[in-house]
Amino acid sequence: MKKGLMVIISLVLLTGCWDERQFKNVKLVLTMGFDKGEDGGITETVSIPTIKRSAEGGSEEKVQIISTEARTPLEARNNTDLMVSESFDPAKLRVLVIGEELAKDNIYSVLDEFYRNPTNNLNAHIAIARGSASEVLTYQNTSDTRISKYISGLLQGAVATTHATGENIQLICAELFEEGEDFSLPIIEVDEEKQLLRFGGMALFHDDSYTGMDITANESIVFMLLQGLKGKSARLTHKVSDQHENERYNHVTTNVLKLKNDIDIKPEGDTVSVEVNLALKVRVVEYPADHLQEKKTIDELNVTLSEEVTKDAEKIVAKMQEANSDIWGIGRQVKAYHPEVYKKLKWSETFPEIDITPKVKVEIVQHGIIY
Amino acid sequence: MKPASQSINQTAETIKPTNNTKEQKVSRRQFFYILVQTQIGVGILSLPNELHAVSRQDGWISLLVAGVVLPIVLLILWLIAKRYEDLTFFQINEKLFGKWGGRAFSLLYSCYFVSVGVLIVLLFGRMISLWVLPNTPFWVMAVCIVTVGVYLTNGGLLVLARFYTMVSLLLLLLITLSFYSLQEAHWMYLLPIGESGITKIILGAKEALLSFFGFFVSIVIFSRVEGSVKERFKTMLQAHFFVTFFYLLTLIISYTFFSTKEITFVPEPILYMLKSFELPFIARIDLFFISMWFVSVATSFTTYLYMAGQGLKEVFRLKTAKRANVFISLIIVASASLIGYDMTKMETFTKYVIQSGFIFTFYIPPFILIVALVRRRIQKERDEG
Amino acid sequence: MGFIRRLLLGDHEKLQDREFINQNDEPEYPSSTKLADNVNYLMHEFHNTNDLRIRILNKGNASLLYIESLVDQGKIHETIFRPLEFNEVDSIGEIPSAKHTLNLEESIRGLLKGHAIYMEDGRKTIAQFAVTSSFNRSTEEPQNEKVVRGSHDGFIENLMVNINLIRRRIQNRDLTIKYYKLGKKTNTNVALVFLDGVTDPELIQEIETRLNYISSDMIHSPGYVEEFIEDNTKSPFPQMLNTERPDRVVAAIMEGRVAIMTEGTPTTLIAPSTFFSFYQASDDYNMRWFTGTFVRLIRLTSFVIAIGLPAFYIAVVSFHFEVIPDELVIPVKQSINEIAYPPLIEALVMVVIIELIREAGIRLPQPIGQTIGIVGGLVIGDAVVRAGLVSNLMVIVVALTAIASFVVPSNELSTTLRFLTFPLIFLAGTLGFIGITFGFMMILIHLTRLESFGVPYLAPVAPLRFKDLKDTFIRVPIYMMNKRPRDSRAVQMEAIGPSREWKQIEKSSQSDEAGKSINQPDGGNNKTDK
Incomplete structure (x- = not known):
């Protein structure tokens, strides 16, 4: 009994010691941006929403945006902490934006802190800012949503329409470290004229830095399909003929229903050749020229579409090779299936040189509710 | 009134032994769960990384090798236990090595169990401090787990067995959580198979054997388990293969989720992996995982505490092990607090415990078996002569 | 013919009244032939209590004694004087319904039971007449254990009526009742009810032993008996089921358990009881088994909610706010941002307030009780949030916890659950999730260690017995519960044949x-x- 009493007393006395972090005393940081600073340092920009609850139960929200210069991200956090009331906590970070310049330099130096400390949120979206991250974060959006919600919504939308991979901090980690595997990150641009943020395609990475080469927003659908990824919808628009005077009649828009991709790696002596096969089953969602009941039309369309998409794919592959960004992880696959070949190769030098032939086969399987 | 009640009292006394939980045997199912819960514990989080350090992505092959080899040791233990079916391990010692020799032997074993207990407390404290409560002093964590251990052990083996069986439900939960992560698996990361070579794989297997140390409990409680000798051996094997399967699952999941390079940076892959998942109603599954893992650690710890307590009870001829348990746990808290979060001290300590673990669980049992065989032969000759 | 044969053989055994209390233990005081001595002795023994009425009859040669407050005047007239009036007998002592004794002590016991005694000068024999008055309320459904479907009667304060309710439901010769007189001063009747041949004889013996050990002046409620005979008093968990419902008691008896009933209280104790038996309600067996299972599961979840929810909430907002999903972060932050006190204090305040409201509501007459509910629940709850003392999330959490604790069909367990919230709140406030796990583990270990009359308290989960899970987490159709559960220690397992x-x-x-x-x-x- 005495023991129990002692335990209870000590519990009461000890309560709130050590590791307590009161949620109400924390400044939540939902969006964070890093830019290249002077002398190899960085600039950290954070947006901190402060919520005030009014007596009537409603609430108003103020957003504070703070930029600080420092040598490392955590030093920057310390500096920021000196400027805000209460303490600053990125445990619920939603979006991490990295400036173009910094990304070209190296991104792991920024991310290390996120991987190392257990309270950080590895689920946060990660994106590259065209220009600087602080520009993206300080952008005053006209709609009243938080910047974190705006950017994460934008990125999720891009994933749903097969424009971007849903990369978060954790998911790129494997590719960051692994030889013979690279990754791409979505780009966010500020559209000054229209006062909007915009998804600007995918930035190709090699090892831990941005190559400067992009897959544009229009190309990115095929880019995703080539990786075997598909969101909720994947709409491709292609020009299929020159017959009609009205330009719009010459185009068809299709939605990919099913895809099958297959990367075929053949070792050839000291090098490898790669064949990327992509089979798409699509539904026509827009085709003003109509008459899809005729098998001939469909067959013709299938052929032209296949050619068009293959052309796109070739362009993308060329870009990837130029950027030396092995998104498919071909190098890792060579290492896994043909280790003796891989040992002989210096992969990062070999990748731009190898033969990669994309072959796309499009097949129309549906045409909507009219012919 | 009084005389009547006294007479009834006497009858009640005669009934008591049948009700006494201490004397009852544990069922084979409970035996299974004791074995499983003792082995799956503090090591599971760091196992993938440790194996990877030796045999890289072929760690899982190492584990399989260890899993296949270990039944030989189990067989040795069983052969010893079978000979003295109703004696506990410590009593067998006395029988084989004489009164004082046996006691000294049992005392050594108890010390080994205590040191494993200390190691478990240390690893647990470190893990909690790394992942959940960085500022909480070490002794708090040590007291927490030791309290659970003492309270559970003092209930007796039967309570231990019941509790283990009940909390094994959590294993199911852990397995489900792990399967959830298979959607992010890159099977390619397991390839090329056999890259690290046979020597490395064998070395890894040695490393993997560490995580099976807990099987030793099977001989300590062997005499307290229901069923024929053969049935009990079958249960031992089943438990062993279940544990192997469980380890294999964790290994494969961590090796397919993390790239070969990445995993070298991540000491606790499973936790790290769960950290990046988010369920719609709850984020940060790792925190829940580690809370559940606490239970697994507590059960392993309790088994070692139980074994050490039983050893002391036998050595000092105590009536119950309760006092011994409290005494041992005080020692454990004290010595664990001496080491605390100090990484270098802990590494040295871990090294010693692992070495003595190999000696006590792998090298000595064959020796005991030989002694037992020789003794029997002498006995036979004496009988014939 | 039989009569003659018996007469010839001399096989004529005189039957005697059965006494359920061992006569040898009782003191004896022989009656005297002098009426005055007898009366004086009785007067002295009763300390001249004023409600002992002595009616002198037969011109002072006989007297009729009774305790006024215990007897029914109408019955006295009916049983004693009417036969005289109608000249059926010559004297009161010859009335056939009388019970005769020579022991004055016995007549004292008779008087205390509400009998009238008749003594004549010159005769030692004392005649006793059962003229007890009884005031019984009707066997209404107990207020605290209502059911939607099923029987709607309940036990009352009269032991005989209660046993009657059981006997009517189990018309079987094996139903055995054992009386005990407990309480050295109060002499309370206690009855052990069980089904012989189904109940484990060792269990009965065990309970009898424990009952015999009771040495107390007073046994006035089942709580007394419970604390005298339960296995572990240092446990917050009740180890015997309390109920006022005959159908529940009957079900328990039929499972091979023992019911302990006390005179003067409708509450019956059932031993042995397991943790899960507190979660079974009579209603479950009157529902479709799907819904029965569903309700069961909800009740058992309520166990976790009732003891763990406030602790979980505290651990989340003061230790691990990372676990709040993204969509909820801002709303939660909004709600707790400007609360003055730490969540631990918030929770304690709210939990205590709820207990206050509950406690105030029980004792007050019903109309005021409702007012308390409205004032307490609605007004205070709303005002406390508006004043910014407690966050509205905390109000939700604590209210949910209280509701969850009331879901348990047993009142004792419900109190236990609300009590257990506190240590967990403190643990969560000290160590976060680790503290909660620690607390839950300690509770679970405690439950595993507990035993109720030789039955593990957590049976059939620990020790695990799959077959008996059919009436714990789920309720399978009744025809499938063909074996009695192991945790009742029944010796006859078969309960339902192929039906x-x-x-x-x-x-x-x-x-x-x-x-x-x-x-x-x-x-x-x-x-x-x-």
């Missing part, structure tokens, strides 16, 4: 009919009717 064989027969006959359905057109109709 749905007709289904097989019907099926086979139906398939027969399918062949010759033209011959028997009404075969199909039968099926639809049923």
